[in-house]
Amino acid sequence: MVEPALLEVAGLHKRFRRAGQDVTALDGVDLRIAPGTTLALAGASGSGKSTLARCVVRLVAPDAGTIRFAGVDLLGLGEAALRAMRPQLQMVFQDPSTAFNPRATVARILADPLRVHGLAPRAQWRARALALLDMVRLPGTLIDRQPHELSGGQRQRVAIARALATGPRLVVLDEPVSALDVSVRAAVLNLLLDLQEQTGVAYLLIAHDLAVVRAVAGTVAVMEAGRIVEHGAVDEVFARPQATATRGLLAAVPRLVLREG
Amino acid sequence: MLAVRGLGVAYGGAGPPALADVSLDLAAGRRLAVLGESGSGKSTLALAICGLLAAGARVSGTVAFPGLAAAPVLGRDIGVVFQDPGGSLNPVLTIGEQIAEVAVVHRGLGWRAAAAQAARLLDRMRIVGAQAALRRHPHEFSGGQRQRIALAAALAADPVLLVADEPTSALDTVVQHEMVELLDGLVRERGLTLLFVTHDIALASMLADEVAVLFGGRLMEAGPVGRVFRHPAHAYTRALLATRLNLDTTVGETTLGARLPEIDPADFSVFVPARRVPHG
Numbered sequence: 001m002v003e004p005a006l007l008e009v010a011g012l013h014k015r016f017r018r019a020g021q022d023v024t025a026l027d028g029v030d031l032r033i034a035p036g037t038t039l040a041l042a043g044a045s046g047s048g049k050s051t052l053a054r055c056v057v058r059l060v061a062p063d064a065g066t067i068r069f070a071g072v073d074l075l076g077l078g079e080a081a082l083r084a085m086r087p088q089l090q091m092v093f094q095d096p097s098t099a100f101n102p103r104a105t106v107a108r109i110l111a112d113p114l115r116v117h118g119l120a121p122r123a124q125w126r127a128r129a130l131a132l133l134d135m136v137r138l139p140g141t142l143i144d145r146q147p148h149e150l151s152g153g154q155r156q157r158v159a160i161a162r163a164l165a166t167g168p169r170l171v172v173l174d175e176p177v178s179a180l181d182v183s184v185r186a187a188v189l190n191l192l193l194d195l196q197e198q199t200g201v202a203y204l205l206i207a208h209d210l211a212v213v214r215a216v217a218g219t220v221a222v223m224e225a226g227r228i229v230e231h232g233a234v235d236e237v238f239a240r241p242q243a244t245a246t247r248g249l250l251a252a253v254p255r256l257v258l259r260e261g
Numbered sequence: 262m263l264a265v266r267g268l269g270v271a272y273g274g275a276g277p278p279a280l281a282d283v284s285l286d287l288a289a290g291r292r293l294a295v296l297g298e299s300g301s302g303k304s305t306l307a308l309a310i311c312g313l314l315a316a317g318a319r320v321s322g323t324v325a326f327p328g329l330a331a332a333p334v335l336g337r338d339i340g341v342v343f344q345d346p347g348g349s350l351n352p353v354l355t356i357g358e359q360i361a362e363v364a365v366v367h368r369g370l371g372w373r374a375a376a377a378q379a380a381r382l383l384d385r386m387r388i389v390g391a392q393a394a395l396r397r398h399p400h401e402f403s404g405g406q407r408q409r410i411a412l413a414a415a416l417a418a419d420p421v422l423l424v425a426d427e428p429t430s431a432l433d434t435v436v437q438h439e440m441v442e443l444l445d446g447l448v449r450e451r452g453l454t455l456l457f458v459t460h461d462i463a464l465a466s467m468l469a470d471e472v473a474v475l476f477g478g479r480l481m482e483a484g485p486v487g488r489v490f491r492h493p494a495h496a497y498t499r500a501l502l503a504t505r506l507n508l509d510t511t512v513g514e515t516t517l518g519a520r521l522p523e524i525d526p527a528d529f530s531v532f533v534p535a536r537r538v539p540h541g
Contacts, residue, residue, distance in 0.1 A: 044435040045404070152299065181298040182460055186504050186521035187534075193512065193520065194537040208433040211506040215521060238508065252438035253508055254463035259487040 005032040005068070006202050007056065007170055012065035014051055014226075025051040026062065027226035035169065036196065038203040040213040040234070042249055043223035052223070053172045053206050057091045058082060070169060087117045087166030094175035096155035100147045106133070106158055107143045113165040132161040136191060153184035157191065164195060174206045189216050210253050214238060222246045262329075262422060262454045263287040263310065267322035270305050270314060279305040280478045282322070287471070289328050289421070292448060292455040294469035294486070296462060296501075302478040303458045307426045310456065311341055333422070337367035340415030344427035346407035349414065350399040356383075356410050357395025363417035375417075382413040386443065405436035409443065416447065423448065426458040441468060462501050466490055474498050496529035503531045 014026040025048045033039045041049040054060040056067060058074065067074040069089060077085060093099045100109055110132050111125035120128055130140045136157040147155055156176065163171050176192070177185040193216060195201060207213050213220055213234060220237050222230040224245035230237055241247045265285050271278040280302040287293045297303035308314050310324055312335060326333050333339050343349050351359055360382060361375035370378065376395060383391035386409040388402075399407055408428060415423060425444065429437040445468055448455045457468050465472050466486050473483040474495065481495040493499045504522045512519040522533050 045433045182462070182506075183298060183501065183504065183524045183526070185506065187523045190520045190523065190534055197518075197536065208435070209506075210434070211508055211510060214508050215506055215510045215512055235511075248435055250508070252434040254434075254437075254441075254461055254467060256463045256490065256502075256505065256507070257466040257486075258491055259466075 004034075006035045006070060007031075007033040007204070008066075008068040009052075009056065010066045010068075012052065012055060012067070013063045014048075014055065014060065015063055024226050026055070026065075029065070029223075029226070029228055031221055031228065031231070033170065033202050033204060035202055036200040037219065038196070038205055038217040040205040040207055040217035040220045041223060042207055042210060042213050042220055043245065044208060044249070047223040047245070048226040049206050049223045050174065051226075053091070053174055053204060056170075056204060057089055057172050059091075083117075087113070087119065088169045089172075090163035090166060090168040090170070091172040091174065092156070092159050092163050092176050095179050096152060096159045097147065099159050100155070102147055105144050105146055106150075109147075109158060109162055110165055113162060117166055119166060128165070132165055133158075135164065135195070136161040151184075152180050153188060156180060156188055160188075160191065160195070164199070164201070167199070168201060170202045170204065172204045172206070175208070176205070177212060178207070178209060185212075192216065208249070210238070210249050222249065262289040262291075262326065263456070264325045264327055265306075265310070265322070266325070268306070268309060268324060269319075269321040270302070270309055271319045272315065273317050278478055279318075280309070283475070283478075283480045284322075285473050285480065285483050287454060287456060289454055290452055291471060292457065292469045294465035294472045295456065295458045295475060296460070296465045296472055297458075297475035298460050300477065301475040303460075303475050304426055305478075306475070307341075307424050307456065307458050311335055311339055311424055313341075329421070334367065336363055336420075337418045338420050339422045339424060340418070340420040342408070342411050342415050342423070342425045342428045344430050346399070346404070346411040349411040350407060352399055355396050355398055356402075356414075360395075360410070360414045360417050363414055367418035379413065379417065382417060383410070385447070386410065386413050387439075388413075403436075405432050405440065408432065408440060412444070412447070416451070419451075420453075422454045422456065424456045424458075427460070428457075429464070430460070437464075444468065462490070462505055463507075474501075500524040500529040500531050 009031045012026050012029040016023045016025055029052055043049045055062045107129045110129035114120040114125055114128060133140055138157050177188050205217055217234055220234045221228045222243055222245050229243040230246045241250055268280055268283045269278055270280040295303045295306055357376055357379050360379035364370040364375040364378055380391045380395055383394055388394050429440045459465050469486050472486050472489050474481040476497050481497050504524055512521050518536050520534050520536055522531050524531060
């Protein structure tokens, strides 16, 4: 039995004009994500994975194709209906240092989605912000700090807390750990796994590093030149890669070489 | 080639020093990886070796080049590549001018000979259409190409030491892989001495003969790559090895409830956290 999809993308096309030339970023992309699962989009720079992610959260308008989210035609939504849908569809960016208003405090950053979407009265904002900090395992003492006073790992936890503030059903994670120190990556990935089990949120994980994909995703779609060239269970795809792009990505993962001496 | 003794570097302010009491040696023709995370002091060490520390930095200890007859000249005896090629390349000059200038200034080549050499270097860096590429500007190239162009400029005066500070960290894994193979080939064929700064333990093992592990401005341990990674002496090195993500690490949907090992920053012990069950 096929589970009903939370997100269903079909025939997505997008062209950009760059330096006077038409560039095809998406060339007919289909994908689906079931509730509570993780689909990884892997591919080299320029493969179209970030454009696809930006189409899904409607930061970029595709030229053709459909995006159905929770049974609703996302591209057919007007301004007001899209705004009402936003709380269910959130995004976490690669670089936590550029994702925030640098002068806002953590309290303000976490209260913003509640205020914008009218999800809680002002009197509850601080308590909700503290609960969100606890949820991402940050001490409440950070609540009055500004982003530049936090470490990279702490900033990315705040970004994850902000994305979860609205109780989303899907979060797009755009390279969520690639800007972080290697020693804090595992903790952030563990946090994402915990939050998924707790809330049933689904993730669309954008990553060029297949070790990160391997660690947390159940399904992977490999992109090249605006198309999905391979798709399937991570175990299957990594054990028996069919597409050249997949083989290239697998071969490019740095391997620990233990020479004699 | 290089002897660092008791090197300490402190920038302005009352914070801890960026580097404290670091000593290490790099023999001619050897490849050293300086491994560390943000705040480890690895970039400060590279800058100190290149003589590029900010004017206000307070320095103790010594950096010496016993193999050289005179103090090294940056650009001539030491070539440098940084993480961001924007920091090495001038946006308003053609790449031909920039690469050729290095050989004109430091090796006294005429412009025509320097341009011919620049084209050969670009070709070696696998820049397609090297001759035409000389007349183009940095923004016309991809990030990976810019980094290879920066490498061509760093090698144009035929230096004996190449310092590469996270040269692949801004690149995706496929482009990184190409760059690592290129760097490895160039170091071997030119007999370069390499100081390679990285946060990636696997890249260190692939590119270097020796590794120096830095944390919090201090040297945790140093030695041949094989020995340090097979028998790490320091808990921090052991923790990095134990928590490294690789293609065999599976904990997500396929192993529900499993978690990745994490490092406790207090003592570098490694633990697998319990999964957090829904609360409230």
